[in-house]
Amino acid sequence: MTALNELTLAEARDGLVSKTFSAREIAQAHIDALEKARVLNAYLVETPDRALKMAEVSDAKIAKGEARPLEGLPLGIKDLFCTQGVHTTAGSKILEGFEPHYESNVSTQLWRDGAVMLGKLNLDEFAMGSSNETSAYGNVISPWRRNGSDAALVPGGSSGGSSAAVAAHLCLGATATDTGGSIRQPAAFTGTVGIKPTYGRCSRWGIVAYASSLDQAGPIARTTRDCAILLGSMAGHDPRDTTSVDVPVPDFEAAVSRGVKGLTIGIPKEYRVDGMSPEIQKLWDQGAEWLRAAGATIKEISLPHTQYALPAYYIVAPAEASSNLARYDGVRYGLRVPGKDIAGMYENTRAAGFGPEVRRRIMIGTYVLSAGYYDAYYVRAQKIRTLIKRDFEQAYAAGIDAILTPATPSAAFGIGETTSADPVEMYLNDVFTVTVNMAGLPGISVPAGLDAQGLPLGLQLIGRPFDEETLFAASQVIEDAAGRTRLPKAWWA
Amino acid sequence: MSVDAKTVRRIAHLARIAVADEDVAPLQGELNAILAFVEQLNAVDVDGVEPMTSVTPMVMKKRVDAVTEGGRAGDIVANAPETEDGYFLVPKVVE
Numbered sequence: 001m002t003a004l005n006e007l008t009l010a011e012a013r014d015g016l017v018s019k020t021f022s023a024r025e026i027a028q029a030h031i032d033a034l035e036k037a038r039v040l041n042a043y044l045v046e047t048p049d050r051a052l053k054m055a056e057v058s059d060a061k062i063a064k065g066e067a068r069p070l071e072g073l074p075l076g077i078k079d080l081f082c083t084q085g086v087h088t089t090a091g092s093k094i095l096e097g098f099e100p101h102y103e104s105n106v107s108t109q110l111w112r113d114g115a116v117m118l119g120k121l122n123l124d125e126f127a128m129g130s131s132n133e134t135s136a137y138g139n140v141i142s143p144w145r146r147n148g149s150d151a152a153l154v155p156g157g158s159s160g161g162s163s164a165a166v167a168a169h170l171c172l173g174a175t176a177t178d179t180g181g182s183i184r185q186p187a188a189f190t191g192t193v194g195i196k197p198t199y200g201r202c203s204r205w206g207i208v209a210y211a212s213s214l215d216q217a218g219p220i221a222r223t224t225r226d227c228a229i230l231l232g233s234m235a236g237h238d239p240r241d242t243t244s245v246d247v248p249v250p251d252f253e254a255a256v257s258r259g260v261k262g263l264t265i266g267i268p269k270e271y272r273v274d275g276m277s278p279e280i281q282k283l284w285d286q287g288a289e290w291l292r293a294a295g296a297t298i299k300e301i302s303l304p305h306t307q308y309a310l311p312a313y314y315i316v317a318p319a320e321a322s323s324n325l326a327r328y329d330g331v332r333y334g335l336r337v338p339g340k341d342i343a344g345m346y347e348n349t350r351a352a353g354f355g356p357e358v359r360r361r362i363m364i365g366t367y368v369l370s371a372g373y374y375d376a377y378y379v380r381a382q383k384i385r386t387l388i389k390r391d392f393e394q395a396y397a398a399g400i401d402a403i404l405t406p407a408t409p410s411a412a413f414g415i416g417e418t419t420s421a422d423p424v425e426m427y428l429n430d431v432f433t434v435t436v437n438m439a440g441l442p443g444i445s446v447p448a449g450l451d452a453q454g455l456p457l458g459l460q461l462i463g464r465p466f467d468e469e470t471l472f473a474a475s476q477v478i479e480d481a482a483g484r485t486r487l488p489k490a491w492w493a
Numbered sequence: 494m495s496v497d498a499k500t501v502r503r504i505a506h507l508a509r510i511a512v513a514d515e516d517v518a519p520l521q522g523e524l525n526a527i528l529a530f531v532e533q534l535n536a537v538d539v540d541g542v543e544p545m546t547s548v549t550p551m552v553m554k555k556r557v558d559a560v561t562e563g564g565r566a567g568d569i570v571a572n573a574p575e576t577e578d579g580y581f582l583v584p585k586v587v588e
Contacts, residue, residue, distance in 0.1 A: 103569035147547050200549045215549060243547075311531040322508060327508070331581050336574035342584045343509065351511035359510055364527050367496065376494075377531070382544035384537055389545065416527070422526045427588040440548030465549065 004029035009172040009226035015282045016062060016072045018298035023072030024329055025049045027116050030074045030407040034118065034170045036410075036493045039041075040141045043118040044079050044190040045048040047287065054116040062112065068114035070233055076171035078119040078162050079215075080127055081107050082206040086117075089123040090208040091135040091158075094353025104206025105219045105238045106175060112231035112357040113233040120170050121161030125355045126325065127182055127210045127318050131418065132160025140417050142190060143168035143487055147454040152490070153412045155431075156186025162220045163190040167487055168258075173230050177207060179214045180313055181408075181433030184445035187220050188407035188458025191447045191485030193227045193475065194220040198466045199440035200245035201231075211320035212243075214313075214437040220293050223484065224475040226447060228252035247466060255469035256476045261295030263470065264336035266400035271432060273409070279407045279451050285461040287404055287448055290481035291474060301400060303391040309435040314427060315368050315381035320363030321358075328353060342429045360423060366432030389439040396464050402474055407431050407458035421430035432460060449487035456485050494532075495525045 004026045007015065031048045051074060067172055073392055082088050082100035089095045103111075124134040125329055131154035131470070132140040156165035158430035159176035163186030166174050177286065178181040180195035187194030197220045202217040209215060219230035230255060237246040272281070288298045330336035330349030337348040368377035388389040394404065409431060418426050436443035442465070445458040459478060463471045496504070501521045507510040512520065566579040575582035 088511065099570050101571055103566075160497055190495055195571075198549070200515070200551070235547070239554065239556065243549070243551075245549060245551060308534055308537055311534050314527055314531055315553060326509075330574060331583055333572040334574075342586050344510040344511075345584055347506075347511035358518070359522055359525075362508050362510065363504050367500075367504050367524070370504070370507060372494075379544050380537075380539060381505075381531075382533055382546070383539040383542040385545040385548075386542050387537070387539070389548065423523055424526055424530045426529075438548075 005033045005169045007172070008413050009221055009229060010223070010224050010316070012073055012172055013070070013229070017067050019062065023055035023062065023116065025051045026072065027055035030118055030171060031313055032093065032172050037168055037170055039145060040124055040138050040168060041138050042139055042161045042168065042170055043076065043119045044089060044161070045119055045120050047086060047119045051116050051118050053343050058114055058116065061250040068111060070229070071114035072116050073114070074116045075110060076118050076121045076162060076165045076174040077107055078123055078159055078175050078177060080177050080208045082208070083107055083117070083120065086120060088120065088208070089137065090127070090382070091123045091137060092353065092355070092358065093136040093335060094350070095326045103202035105240065106207070108232045109233050109236065110175070113235070114167065119131060121165055121174055124158035124163055125358050126321070127158040127177055127179055128321070128357050128361055129157040130185055130426055131158040133415065134355055136355055137252055140164045141415070142493070143411055143490070144190060144412060144455055145491065149309050152415045154189065154415055156189035156412065158182040158416050159186045159220060163187055163192055163194070166220050166222060168490070173219055173226050174216045175217060175234070176220045177215055177217050177435065178193055179210050179317060180437055181430035183220060184433045184443055184458070184460055185429055187445040187454065188447070189412040191225050191487065192220050192222055193444065193446050193454030194218065195227050195435065195468065195471065197229060197231060197235060197440045197444060197468055198245050201235045201237070201442070201466070201468070202394060203244045203337050204240040205238050205240040206454040209324040211317040212324060213320060214317060224472055224479050225253060225256045227444070228256050228472045236264055250469055255468060255472045256450045258292060258469070258473040260291055260474050260477050262456050263401040263474070264297045264299055264399050265291050265474070266299055266301035266395055267378045268301050268303045268306065268405060270303050271405045274429065274454060277410065280409065280457065283457050283459065284404070284406050287478055290478055291404065299400065301395045301403070303395065303435070305384065305387045307393050307437055309388050309438050310427060312381040312388070313434045313438060314364070316378050316385065318361040318365030319378050320365070320370065322338045322362045325358070325362055339401050352390040357423070385438050388417070388435060392439050392441060401464070402470050403462040405462065407432060411451045411453065411455035411457055441465060442471055444471040444475050446478050448478055448482045450485070470477050495528055496521060
C-alpha cells in the first residue's frame with residue numbers, strides 16, 4: 001500500500017470519506033515524514049499539535065457524514081500568508097517574532113473547508129527570488145538530485161518551501177504566491193503542478209504584500225486535479241481586497257477531464273529565445289504534439305512585446321515593493337534597532353532587517369519613483385504593460401483558447417551556482433512566466449518529462465482571464481500523455 | 494542611465510536603509526546592472542499608449558463608511574517592539 005503521505009490529494013480525500021484511514025492517521029504520517037526531512041529546510045514552523053487537533057475535528061465530521069470539501073487533508077502554508085497565532089516571517093529577519101492576530105482570507109477558506117495545517121513553508125525573503133536562496137532562514141534543498149550526483153539543487157523560488165514539500169511528500173498540497181513566476185517556476189523545478197490564477201481570483205487579504213498589482217495566490221500540488229480541488233477552496237470574492245473580483249468560482253475539478261478537443265492552442269514564436277536548449281525545444285514540440293493528438297488545433301502566434309515583459313517587471317515590481325515595504329519601520333512589528341534619532345532608528349532597523357536582494361529591489365524601486373525619473377521609468381513601464389496585455393488580447397480575439405510555452409529556460413540549478421555580481425542573471429529564470437503576471441492572466445505549470453540529468457522540466461499553459469478551467473483541461477492532457485513525474489528516491493529519510 | 498556613488502547614498506536615505514561605506518560600490522554595480530537591463534524599454538514606441546492602471550477592468554469597490562472591525566487596539570499593537578497604553582512608542586520626534 002502507498003504510504004499515506006504519498007497519496008495524491010484526491011486519493012486521500014476519497015480514502016478519508018470511505019474511512020479507509022482516518023484524518024488522524026494521515027496527519028501523523030505527514031508529521032513523521034516532515035520530522036525526518038528537516039535537512040530540506042522546507043518548513044520554517046511545524047504545527048503538529050494544531051494538525052492533530054484539526055484532524056480530530058475532521059474525523060468527527062467524517063463520522064457524522066458531514067465531510068467538507070477538504071476534510072482532513074494536510075497542507076503546508078507558504079510563510080507569506082498570515083496565520084493567526086503562528087509565527088509569520090515572509091522569510092525575513094525584519095518580521096522575526098511576528099505572530100499575526102488575524103488569518104489570511106485564503107487560509108481561512110482552506111480551514112473552513114476542513115483542511116489540516118502542518119506548518120509554515122520557507123520562501124525567498126518577501127517572495128523576492130527564483131531559487132529560495134534569499135530566505136533569511138536558510139536555503140531550501142530540493143528533494144531532486146541529478147543522476148549520480150549528490151549536489152544540492154534549488155527547489156525554485158520564491159515558493160521553494162512549497163514546491164519542495166509537495167515533491168517530497170511532506171504535505172498533500174501547499175499554498176504559494178506568484179508575482180513573476182513564483183508558483184510556476186518552483187513547480188517546474190520539482191515535478192509538481194502549480195497554477196497562478198487570474199489576478200483578482202484569490203483574495204490578497206492577509207498575504208504579506210510584495211508587488212500588489214502582480215501578486216496572486218495559488219496552489220502547488222502533485223497533480224492537475226489536486227490543484228483544481230485546492231483552487232476551488234482558495235478562490236472567491238473578498239470585500240476586504242478591493243481588487244478581488246466578484247465572479248462565481250466554477251467547479252474547477254469538473255473541468256479537469258474536459259479534454260481539449262476543438263480548442264485552438266497558440267505557440268508564441270517570441271518564446272523561442274536565443275540559446276534555448278534543444279531539450280526545452282523538444283519538450284515544447286512534444287507538448288504541442290500531445291495536445292494535437294488529443295484533438296486541439298495548434299497555431300503559431302505572435303506576442304511581439306514579450307521580450308519587454310521582464311525589464312518592465314523590474315521597474316513595476318520594485319516600485320510597488322518599495323512602497324509596500326515602507327511599513328517595516330521598527331514601529332509596528334518585528335525588529336527594531338535603535339538609532340540616534342527616529343530616522344536613524346528607521347535606517348538601522350531596515351539595514352539590519354532586510355537581506356541584500358530585498359534591499360536592492362527597494363532601492364531600484366525608490367529610484368524609479370523618485371522625482372525626475374518617474375515618467376522615464378515607471379510610466380513608460382506601465383505603458384509597455386498595456387502593450388503586453390494587448391498582445392494577449394489580440395491572440396485571444398483571433399480565436400486562441402490557450403497558449404503553450406516552456407515554463408522555465410532550464411531545469412533546476414545547484415545551490416550557489418547563480419551568484420554572479422549581476423542580479424539580472426537570476427532574474428532571467430522568470431522570462432517565460434513574468435508576461436502572465438504583467439497581463440493579469442492565469443498560467444499553469446505542469447511536469448512534462450525529465451532532462452538528460454534526470455531532472456523535471458515543465459510546460460506552461462496561459463489562458464484567457466478567468467478561464468482557469470481550460471488550463472486544467474489542457475494540463476491534464478499533458479499530464480496523462482507525459483505520465484506523472486515521480487521523485488526517484490527519498491535520499492534524506 | 495546609471496547611478497553614481499552619491500546617488501546610491503541618496504536613494505538609500507530616501508529608502509531609509511543605512512548603507513555601510515564598503516557596500517556603496519557593490520550596490521552601485523548591482524543597481525547599474527539592473528538599470529542597463531531595463532534600458533531596452535527605450536526602444537519601444539509608446540506614443541499614444543495609456544499607462545496601465547488596472548490589469549482587470551473593474552470599477553473600484555467602495556465600502557460603506559462605517560466602523561467594521563473597530564475596538565481592536567490591543568490586537569494592532571500586540572506585535573510592536575514597544576508600546577504603552579495601546580499606543581506605539583517611538584523615539585522622541587519633537588523637542
